[in-house]
Amino acid sequence: MARSHPVDVHVGARMRQRRTLLGMSQEKLGTAVGLTFQQIQKYERGSNRIGSSRLYEFAKVLDVPVSYFFDEMPSNALSGRPMSGRGRKGFGEAGTPFEQEKDPLIKRETLELVRAYYKIREGRVRKRIFEMVKAVGAASHAEVLGGRKR
Known part of the structure; x- marks a missing residue:
């Protein structure tokens, strides 16, 4: 069984991230590009690999430059080729940079939070919410660290 190439996985994840951030369904994106x-x-x-002309279409519909899909790509993404399922460790398994479940930036919850945040029209209110979330996060982190030292 063939595995996906890590670059294809990254590009797909970036596409999903942008689509979700825009609040666009897979069906709506599909319709827009046929x-x-x-x-x-x-x-x-x-x-599935995305051809260059198709990637260009996605970039137009998602209102990003084509380079967006390659941003933040792990430096070792091109160091290897996808491996077949012959007992060798492939990409996307635990311990690789493509272990997407642990990346908070591509979680639906994160994307929905960002969308909701930017729906707040008043800049002052948005800034206060930002500061509050940072403070709660810092307090929670300090509490966890404090618990480890005991």
Whole structure:
């Protein structure tokens, strides 16, 4: 069984991140570029490669430069090739930079929080909420660290 190339996985994750941030469904994105939502799912998982012309279409619909899809790519993404399922460790397994479940930036919760945050029209209110979240996070982090020292 063939595995996805790490670059395809990264590009797909960036596409999903941007689509979700915009509040766009897979179906709506698919319709905009003439694809089914199932095809969008395969692109977002990295199981299908995205050709350059298709990537350009996605960039236009998602209102980002094509380079956006390659931003924040781990430096070792191109150091290897995807491996077949012959007992060798492949990409996307525990311990690799593609262990997406642990990346808070691509979680739906994070993207929904950011969308909701930017819906707040009053800049002063938004800034106070930002400061409050930072303070709660810092207090929580300090509490965890304090618990470890005991």
